[in-house]
Amino acid sequence: MGRFHPILFSLLLLSGHVCAQKADLLVVNKGKINGNLPGKLAFVHLASGKVLKQIPVGKEPHEVAVSADGRYAVVSNTGSYQQPGHTLSVIDLATQQEVHRMELGSLYNPHGLLALHGVFYFTAEGARAIGAYDPVKNQVVWLNGTGQDGTHTLAATPDGKSLVATNRGSGTISIFQLRKPHRGPVPANGPEEEKLDPLAPGVWQEAIVTVGKNPEGLAISPDGTQAWIGLKGGEGIAVVDLRTNNVAVFKVGEVEQLSRLKFTQDGRYLLGTNNNMDGELVIVEVATRQLVKKLALGTGAEAIFLEPDGRHALIGVTGKDQVAEIDLRTMTVSRRFDAGQGPDGMAWIGN
Numbered sequence: 001m002g003r004f005h006p007i008l009f010s011l012l013l014l015s016g017h018v019c020a021q022k023a024d025l026l027v028v029n030k031g032k033i034n035g036n037l038p039g040k041l042a043f044v045h046l047a048s049g050k051v052l053k054q055i056p057v058g059k060e061p062h063e064v065a066v067s068a069d070g071r072y073a074v075v076s077n078t079g080s081y082q083q084p085g086h087t088l089s090v091i092d093l094a095t096q097q098e099v100h101r102m103e104l105g106s107l108y109n110p111h112g113l114l115a116l117h118g119v120f121y122f123t124a125e126g127a128r129a130i131g132a133y134d135p136v137k138n139q140v141v142w143l144n145g146t147g148q149d150g151t152h153t154l155a156a157t158p159d160g161k162s163l164v165a166t167n168r169g170s171g172t173i174s175i176f177q178l179r180k181p182h183r184g185p186v187p188a189n190g191p192e193e194e195k196l197d198p199l200a201p202g203v204w205q206e207a208i209v210t211v212g213k214n215p216e217g218l219a220i221s222p223d224g225t226q227a228w229i230g231l232k233g234g235e236g237i238a239v240v241d242l243r244t245n246n247v248a249v250f251k252v253g254e255v256e257q258l259s260r261l262k263f264t265q266d267g268r269y270l271l272g273t274n275n276n277m278d279g280e281l282v283i284v285e286v287a288t289r290q291l292v293k294k295l296a297l298g299t300g301a302e303a304i305f306l307e308p309d310g311r312h313a314l315i316g317v318t319g320k321d322q323v324a325e326i327d328l329r330t331m332t333v334s335r336r337f338d339a340g341q342g343p344d345g346m347a348w349i350g351n
Contacts, residue, residue, distance in 0.1 A: 021045045023052045023096075024350025025305075025314075026073055028064050029340035033300065033318060036060050036080035041073070041089070042340040043096060046307070046350070049323075049337025053096055057089035063345035065113040065120055066093070072135040073347060074120045076110040084108035084126045090135050093349055100138050107131060107140075112154030112165065113345075117198045123151045123165055130154065130165060130176070132199060142199045146174045148208065152216055153260075157224035162242060163204070164227045166215040173211055173218075173229060175242060176204040209245050211238035217261035217272055221286075230258025230272055237261075237272075237284075253291045255282050259302050264328060265310035271326075273302050273315060281315055281324075283331060293331050297324045305346035316343040 023043035031037040039061040043053040058077025066073045073093055079085025086108050090100035104110060108126030115121075119132040119141060128151055132142035149169025156163050163176040180196050180203045196203045215238065217230020229238040236251040237258065252258070252272070259275040267286060274280040274294070279301030283292045300318030307314065312334065313326045323343050327334040 021048065021050065021052060022350075024348065026064050026066070026347045026349055027051075027316070027323065027339040027343050028057075028061050028075060028303075028345040029054070030060050030062055030078075030318070030342040030344045032342060034060075034080045034082070036083045039075075039077070039342075040340055041075055041091060042343075043349075044339055049335065049339075051339060054340060055091070055096065055098060057091075057098060058087045058101065059083075059085055061085075061089065061344070062111055063113040064347045065115045066347045066349055067115050067120070067135065068118075070349065072120075073349070074113060074115075074122075074133065074135065075345075076113050076122055078109050078111050078125075081109065081126075085110065088120070088122065088133055090138070100135070102133060102138065102140075104131075104140065107143075111152055114154050114156055114163075116156050116160050119199070121154060121156075121163065123154050125150055125152050125168075130163070130174075144176070144204060144206075146206070146208075148172050148174060153218040155218050155220045155227070157220055157242065158222070159224060160198075162224070164218060164220065164242075166218050166229060167208075168214050168216055168232075171210055171213055171215060171233075172208050173215060173227060173240060175207045175209060175227070175240075175245065177207070178203055179205050207245055209240055209247060211240065211247055212249060217258040219261035219263050219270065222263055222265075222267040228261055228263075228270060230261050232257050232259060232275075237270075237289075250289050252282060252284055253294075255280070255291070255294075258282070260304045262304040262306060262313070264313075265306065269328070271304055271313055273304060275300070275302055279317060279319065281313075281326060295326065295331070295333060297333070298322070300342075303344045303346060305348075308348060308350070314346060316346065318342045318344060 075089040088102040107124035112123040148167035213233020234256040303316035
């Protein structure tokens with residue numbers, strides 16, 4: 001029986017390893033900020049940091065979300081604010097292809113995205129609204145105005161019964177609670193037991209809460225009782241009690257541009273990106289509300305994604321065309337990898 005040449009054998013093993021790689025991370029490539037250029041969605045193998053595939057999406061995309069069943073991803077094609085975008089890119093994850101370019105008409109500047117209740121909720125910043133898109137029906141199935149300027153980022157409580165959106169231009173947040181008012185006799189099982197269709201008319205009740213100048217960063221506490229808001233007007237962080245709507249504001253050192261926020265899995269720390277010239281990751285201890293550390297990452301550091309292991313975070317450093325990985329145990333940069341031009345929002349598609 002013949003023998004394999006050692007070099008050939010090594011190449012075969014390497015080839016098999018490369019072929020076995022499978023994308024488990026999505027990274028939005030928005031290109032040049034305010035360039036209004038066509039963007040891409042990168043399929044990335046996280047362990048190696050390699051981009052395995054890129055597909056075109058709309059102009060200057062910002063965010064991406066994945067359906068609970070892993071069938072679809074949706075990208076918000078925000079566009080620039082001089083030339084507002086008005087589409088969503090709908091991706092079939094099995095084929096890794098865009099299957100729909102959903103036209104939103106006058107729902108300009110779609111931005112924040114959230115997969116919940118079997119649909120994709122999105123903000124329409126240029127239209128003062130929040131909508132919901134159904135990828136199976138390929139249509140917008142719900143729309144609710146906020147009455148506030150610059151409805152931008154979006155989050156939900158773990159139970160899915162509250163939606164929170166930041167309104168950058170109005171200095172407020174909108175809190176939508178799934179709580180239909182009753183007209184007539186209360187059901188025998190009590191109103192709290194009634195199952196409400198989140199897409200039905202009138203089931204979301206809005207409260208508008210003033211929080212400070214230019215609210216943008218947004219994170220819901222793991223227990224679902226608080227919304228933490230990054231204020232880009234230099235005031236720090238506003239903490240809103242979602243049960244009472246009471247607001248407390250505290251400074252985070254000299255940090256002034258908290259454009260994104262994310263709690264660690266254990267709820268001990270809050271991660272924030274300070275979108276200044278240095279592009280910093282800010283780490284705050286939640287219990288004491290004290291600044292623990294700042295890491296300079298580069299211009300355009302903004303999007304935050306927690307890896308499933310809970311021990312690492314990824315930061316999209318748009319200005320450097322890199323993703324920085326942070327070891328949350330040592331609070332240091334463990335590596336950087338290229339993930340396309342202008343990396344921004346990220347989502348997980350692995351097991």
